[in-house]
Amino acid sequence: MRGNPNCSDCKLHRNAAAVCVMGDGPRDADIMVIGKMPNSDKNQTALEQQLEEVGLDPKRVYFTSALKCVNWEDSASNAHVKACRQYLEQELEEVKPTHILALGNEGLNAAAGKSGITKYRGQLFEKDGYTVIPTISPMAVNRNPGQRPGYMADLRLFANTYLGKATGVKVPKWAFIDTKAKLKKLKTILERTHLISFDIETTVHNLGEFDPNAKIITLAGTCLVTEVDAQTGGERDRIFGFCLPLYHPESPFQTTWKSVLKFLKPALEGIPKGVAQNGKFDCRWLTHFGVNMNHTFDTMLAIHLLNENIAKGLKPNAQARLGVPPWGIDTKDLLSEPLAEVAEYNFLDTYYTYLLYKQLKQELIEQPRLLRIMTKLYMPASRDLVPTERRGVWLDIDRLRERKPKVEEKLRSIEDQLKEYLPDPESDDWPMDTKGRKKLEVNFNASRFARWFLFDWMQLPVLERGKEKPDGSPGDPSMAEDVLLHLQADHPHKVIDLMLERVSWQKNLSSFFNAYEVMYDDEHRVHTTFKLAGTVTGRLSSGKDTTDKISGKANLRGVNLQQVPRDPLIRGMFGAPYGWSFVEADYSQIELRIAAFIANERHMIALYQQGADIHMTTAMAVTGLPKAQVTKEIRKKVGKPVNFGFLYGMGWRKFIETAFNNYGAVFSESEAQAYRRAYFELFPDLPRWHDRQRRLVRTYGRVQSPLGRVRHLPDIHSPEKGVQAEAERQAINSPVQGFASDMALLSMTIINQKFREAGIAGHCLGLVHDAINFEIRDDELERALPIIKDTMEDPVPLRKKFGTILTIPIVADLKVGRHWGDAHEVEDPEVIYDPDRLNEWLAKNHPTYLHKSLAAA
């Protein structure tokens, strides 16, 4: 094994103290440790001591690194790991280790091909016949001693795995329900079960449970059953595990699986407590086939609340928290796997979920504020989202059919105009592909052709480039909108206009028209999946069901309902079916209000209490215009971004950019600096709050929202100042963004509850961060609208259950109409509370509104 001292495969060799240093250790070692770069003697000694501490003999370990150059000056990425892999592979080939300890993100990438060490640390991977366990880099531990216990735990896991020490998890016997007699017995046991950890395996389809061929393959559970002692008469718990085969080809119930479910339905629905990992998915499927479980604890949501930065899957958490070995089978096509294996896999899922539940519950009990979020917010929200996702949002197919061709025509016409600037396709000027063999196809997206067109053929100057390539060569010229806007200002050209215009039409067509067209169901409704654990701040995210199981994502069920363009051309395709209304309830400036509350910014609080318009105040201050000249447009394009920007730590450079990009306004450096100063003079408690958050995150490595939601920010301990500063800004933003979204989510659950109590058929369609959308039957608007407005402006449980008393007024604006995009805002809130005036307003502003007397008829 010889390195190549003349290697120049990546840029790292240039500033390297040593090039291509190969690893060291016995060639017949079972264990290989892969670090980031060759260790210094000091670090090597420390690492060897740590390995001894966990019971390994460092003399029997081969030590090597993902990157063979000693270069701590340049930042390294996975691309550099890749460039270096050939040397590591030589070592793997010769040493043939059975167990690999991967250190840091580079080690993880080299050993397991994954990226994201904070996510994957402490998990076991089987890769190319090696058992790999990654943990954080010892360097990171040196910088941040708080990481040491976790790091040592990972090392222990690695050592125990290698030494074959038992982890202490004993899997109980479980029942395979393959006869009618066993099925009957199962039913009687379920009737005495007070807690079940449940999980189903399903067939995989683009339309999910809505596919005509959708089947539940198996249902498994780990049950806590109340037993009565025959002698003493006392009660005690017994664990009962089972797997019930349903639609599997080897299943005795393959043809009768739906009636089997029906048979068990009362017993299953009678179990008061249901635990599941991402149970919203299982509940959606089970509901689809008629069984409504009581879902009371979701391990995935608990994991997320306890640490928002780690992987949320069952397997990584069971491996890391329970120390169990990897289990599972290829889930792509469970119908062709042996039933015995599917059943075992399914049962193990529920048993490990149950063990995790016990552990997580205990941790939450020790952090009561998180427990409160879990039980009073997350679980109700998770349950409410089941019908929300199943129902979907109504799409006006007539509008879609009518509008799509127009958009296509628009795009075509722009491209025709662009093509006039191209050379003769036969001429030598036409660009060739990288290998110089074929002519490039016309493509005005951000492609090689388009870059050639703008920067070579049209000879426009390159203002900005993308990421540097791994080999150190410069990145591709940027074609982004803001770059083209600057280009246009300095070198006006028709081609830039056309490119700018084209890109938004292209986006409309590919991301929205094409997507929606293949996504609606028989009732003209499109569906989404909301992730409650999809963001680090606590916001929901919206989109498709998990992508990784299905190849070809064109028809995957689910659209992102949080990025529907505001353009009425597109947003106006969503709405409510005839006889129903689309209601959008927006929190007005919610994050700004909450920032004022959290920062205790006295001027801002006073302004809000007076009902003043802060975006307007800011827009006036920034543009220097008198109030009468600040149009709605200026307020929106200047006031809003500047408020949110400076609020969250934007600098004056970015301010200049923002103002130019959104408004075309050109500010000098001194002007921009003056505005920033003026902003903080206007709201002097904001910088004090910023300092407080910086102090908090430096001290504790985490910050909390008023509800107690935690954001962990380990990056604050980074040696890089820029990374630290980023963590500081996140410490400022997170409590605000997190609290705002928790308020919206809480309101959603309360409104749903009130609708149920009032027998209102209307329902929530989903959250768009600070807005809640509803579909309300026309004749119920007068009952529903006051509930929505009252609840959002004062979600009582916020005070009663969470003890948070706001010092700022909260305002919700309601828009009502047939379609989302052209619903009208109810300007005068009093209208909402006066049925006669509301009817009058609706008759005037709602194109298809049915008066309740008509609707009833």
Add this chain to the structure above:
DNA sequence: TATCCCTGCGCG
């Protein structure tokens, strides 16, 4: 053909 990363852009 599937997968990864990057660019670019939609939303709050």
Add this chain to the structure above:
DNA sequence: AAAGCGCGCAGGGATA
């Protein structure tokens, strides 16, 4: 020295 935050998806291009 300089620094808004938070997402998901489509398309391009390289790679295996």
